[in-house]
Amino acid sequence: MNRSSREKSRSPLARQWLGTLIVAAFALAFAFPVYFMVSSAFKAENEILAIPIHLVPYEFAGLEEFRRAMEIAPLGNYVWNSALVSFVNVVCTLLLSAMAGYGFAKFDLPFKNFLFFFVISTMMIPQQILVVPLFVEIKYFGWVNTYWGLIVPGLMNAFGVFMMRQFIAEVPNEIIEAGRADGASEVQIFVILVLPLLLPALASLAIIIFIWSWGNFLWPLVAVTNEKLAVLAVGITNYTQPYQRQPMWGAAMAAATLTTLPVLIVFLAFQRHFVKGITAAAIKG
């Protein structure tokens, strides 16, 4: 856009330099707090609030702050719980969404439109509105302070069903009919013929669900008070409580870095899928 024909006369090289400068300034400004978090995780405690700011650790602390973070709170438990919750959530959401999407896209069901609307309407319900009644429900089930209570309400996501139905609708019916003609069972058709075609969509959905589940805060905060069952997102607040006697900003930054790391890895490894996943709603909406 910035190269319309009339403007070309104004020294394109200077324009490009100026453009690069502006882009770089914004990029660095937005990135700085994240850089600060990561670099502080490797600083000695007294360096973190040091004035003037230490842009790089003067005294590289190695993994000292991570070790301290494990001393202060059961960081290992947090990581394990977060990993478990996210893993189960992702696997179940992918499987159940693909199944439901397949059912809605390729079968004539009784009350199909009603059932689909029933599922999709739950996309409109924010977690904050569910948290009170859901907690009471979980309490009736006897699931407070258990993995069941922590995990089960997150096993599904209506957006997943919506997304999968969109993708499966584009799978040619001939593939399914050919499978039936060959005498494959309905389960075989779904698993062997349909699922492999969904892999790109499933990858995007996996990324969305993982990020959502890994950073989810409100429900784990409410469903679990037992420190042993806390997830990373909730446990991390233990490092910043004002009543703690000793400063532990280093441990806080180490835990913060650790919490961000899996998302960063996903971002770097699947940058295309990541952006696509996050913007899937934009394109499909």
Added chain:
Amino acid sequence: MGASVKAPITRNQKWWGLLFVSPAVLFFAVFAIFPILFGSYLSLTRYNLLTPPVYIGFKNYFALAHDRKFLLSLRNTGVFVLGSTVPIWIGSLLLALVFDSKIPGRTVWRALFFLPVLPPLIVVAVVWKVILHPYGMVTAVLSPFTGLGEIPWLTDPHLSPILLIAINNWTMIPFFAMIWLAGLAAIPDELRYASALDGANSAQTFFLVILPLLKRTAVLVAALSTINAFQAFILQYELTPDKGGPADTNLTLGLLIWKYGFQYFRMGDAAAASVVLFAIILLVTLIQLILGRSKY
């Protein structure tokens, strides 16, 4: 609706279809639709989790209407929503345009710009707690101008609401810029060249050619950011004194629901506040849907 199988369907296959959708339907019945109905019922009761709920009609709602904390939380949520919608729409679109320009190293600059999207919001809160420490880096950087060695950024009743909005926008602007960029990438370059050939300048090309094509993206950005802002909770929970302070200046509706429910165990009041929040969000979504359908 979606395509259906054209070949004659046996009854057997119909059952298979039901079997495929039933886990999802059952799940949402138990963990989404039922809680909404149950929550509406709870909002008509007095319930402290220890003794069974007692039906009291609309008393909780009448109580909320005179509840200073609730009214304050409505106001605070409104302020947060104002600060986290229009500035985000404009900021994210402008920055998307900036990062859409074809300059060397674009992928790297974009990746840096997207970094704030990665840390979960609670991590964002923890990091900014250090950056905005009273003796911290921002205080130091500004001290030549302010002459102060200590600034209570997050405990000041005037500064903290603004800072929470700023922190939220820092992480949300790159997120929404991502969505704008996806929308921009879907517009073929030919349109831009054609517009330039017709003698349109950059501004004309943007407002007359590009922007109308981004309408669906705009509706999405507006809807998502608004719904998001109404649920403000994590930043206020982690960054403000007494979770929502000082003197409840950062007590949002989301935080109030949590406090009433899980600090005071007034589940009835918390459920009533949830119903109010749900009604507000539905109303706003509806308005945006109607506006989104209308022509420019």
